[in-house]
Amino acid sequence: MTPQIQSEGEFKGWQYWPEEPFESHVGPFYRTVDQEGVIGAFRAEHKHMNAGGVVHGGCLMSFADFMLFSIAWDAFEDGSMGVTMTMNTEFLEGAREGALVTSRGEVTRMGKSTIFVRGMIYSDDRPVMSYSGSIRRFTPRA
Template identity: 75%
Template structure:
């Protein structure tokens, strides 16, 4: 599945995956590559909030899962796919409506069939959520 390029607005030029129905509704989440590596982002809107007025934990976890694959994207150039095996996370600080949430991370190890990834989500400049996870690579079954 290849990403599309946003054509307008704040994230013009960033990549996203319109074929991912859940991520499109939960986010949308965006990624690009800059001189420091992969960066992901989304703008916290009212629909991302919980009753307490901060970004819902499930939204942060969905963004973190998106980032696991965004960070590891280069490991899938052989046509393989992947599924999340594990994801660990820590909530560090609240993110508020209107804030720009960004994320960066790294592949710790890329084995033949399992990838180990970690990253951090920032609300503006504040660290608000750390995550790590493993991805299981597999070849798609013929149709």
């Protein structure tokens, strides 16, 4: 999959994947790289909220899954693909509507077929969820 560049708005210049129907529906989620590494983000909108007035846990988990691959993106430059094998999450606090939700993380180990990633999600710089997971890397069959 080839990322597209957002051409306008708050995330102008950031990458996103419009051919990911679920992420486009639940997000959209964006990715860029700065001097500290990969950062992902989205603006918490009404559609992301649960009945309690905070970002729905399923939305945050979807964002964490997006970030697993965003953080490990360089591992797929060879044309390989990946699927999430495991993902662990810990909710720390809620994110409110209008908040800038961001994430950073790191690859903790990269093997031939398995990549391990961990990260943290923030709401306006407050930690709201930690996550870790593993990705199974494979070469698509022709």
